[in-house]
Amino acid sequence: MASKIPVVVLAATGSVGQRFVQLLDQHPWFEVVALTASERSEGKTYQEACNWLLSTPMPDWARSMPVLPTHPTGIQAKIAFSALPASSAKDIEPEFARAGMAVCSNAAAYRREPDVPILLPEINAEHIHLIPAQRKNRGWDGFITTNPNCSSTGMTIALRPILDQFGVKRVFVTTLQAISGAGYPGVASMDILDNVVPYIGGEEEKIEWEPRKMLGKVQGDQIALADFRVSAQVNRVPVVDGHLVCLSMELEKKTSPDEVIQALRAYQLPELCQGLPSAPQPPIVVMDEPNRPQPRLDRMRGDGMTTTVGRVRVDPLLDIKMVVLSHNTIRGAAGGSLMNAELLVKTGFVK
Known part of the structure; x- marks a missing residue:
């Protein structure tokens, strides 16, 4: 790439914003x-x-950057x-979409909108074809894409x-x-230490619906949801990073x-995902050990972008x-939003 594409991080001081700053450090495209x-x-x-929370140092280029209002005025980014x-x-x-920017969002605000894709490029890169309809429907020069619930x-x-x-089927x-x-600061230490909290507000509803949209098919200017049902129970556990999901499935x-x-x-x-800098290769790793995957041991596989599966059984x-x-x-x-942005560049939605 002859010159890097200018980008802005919104809400850059929070925990996810810091992760954006970390992952964008020395990115080859941005x-x-x-x-x-x-x-x-x-x-x-x-x-x-x-208040930098990550184990790697704050990038030198970020330290002296001024923190701006979260408004597109004066921000020359794509x-x-x-x-x-x-x-x-x-x-x-x-506001940023109207200003002509591609918004790669980690937020849930627009995931249920019929003309906004929830992108996981490994599995539904073709859902970017909703973008022209979104621009037309909303009169935006830019657009919004989202990544799913974690x-x-x-x-x-x-x-x-x-x-x-x-x-x-189920x-x-x-x-x-x-x-x-x-x-951050998240769950109070007295609530999570020596404990499991069997409730996270709004989480079960997201898990029960979002996979059906992501695994659905583009039909015209919207997604036809995949035809299966999901029942979810969620728990907060005393692990720093890495979500484990136990799946049981009825198959056709x-x-x-x-x-x-x-x-x-x-x-x-x-x-469409070949050559994206953040794309894990392979996207899925299956482990044979009876006690894996484990968050502490396996969450950084593929620089944190690989999906790890284990204990596949009847x-x-x-x-x-x-x-x-x-x-x-x-x-x-x-990292999900970053890979989405790379896909948008490769497919010409960002130039």
Whole structure:
């Protein structure tokens, strides 16, 4: 690429915003030209405004950057990476889309909109074809794409080859979700230490609906939802990063665990994803050990972008069950939006 594409990170001081800054450091295609945050941080340098939480140092280029208001005026960027909370994203993200930017959002605000794709390029890159309809419907020069809920991410990637080869009727999901998914400061230590919290507001509804949109088919200017049902139970557990998802599935075509493992291992990135800097290769890794995957040991596989599957076996009530791990703040958040942006560049939606 002759010159890097200018990008802005919205809500850059929060935990997901920091992950964007970390992942964009020395990115081969993108250059951060602006960082935004809330009013209390405006006018400060990023170093002054940000309580850096990640284990790698704050990039040198970010330290002295001024924190700007979260408004497109004066920001010369082509892509806006949004780490905004959903309540703010609803009003703010369209401002950047109207200003001509491609908004790659981690927020849930627009996921249910029929003309807004929830992208996981490994499995539904063709959903970018909703973008022209979105622009036409809303009169925007830019557009919004979203990545899914952090627990929906890994399970949906794992479901893709299973749905394609065997069909899926019903899915029962139990999640064990890391505390970083709650942001910072997140769950109080006295609530999570020596404990499991069996509730995360709004999470079960997202997991029960989002995979059906992501695995659905483009029909005209919207997505026809995939025809299976999902039941979810969610839990917050005392793990820093990495969401485990326990899946039990009823399939349309009866099969064996070995055949499911073979389908998962054979799954390859679609042609549209070949060459994307953040794309994991392979997208899915299946482990044979009886006690894997584990968050601490396996969450950074593929630089945190790989979906790891283990314990594939017969389910005595349904058909097949397994455990899926994905890194919630990389593949399930900032890294997901970053890969979406790379796909938009490769397909010409961002130039």
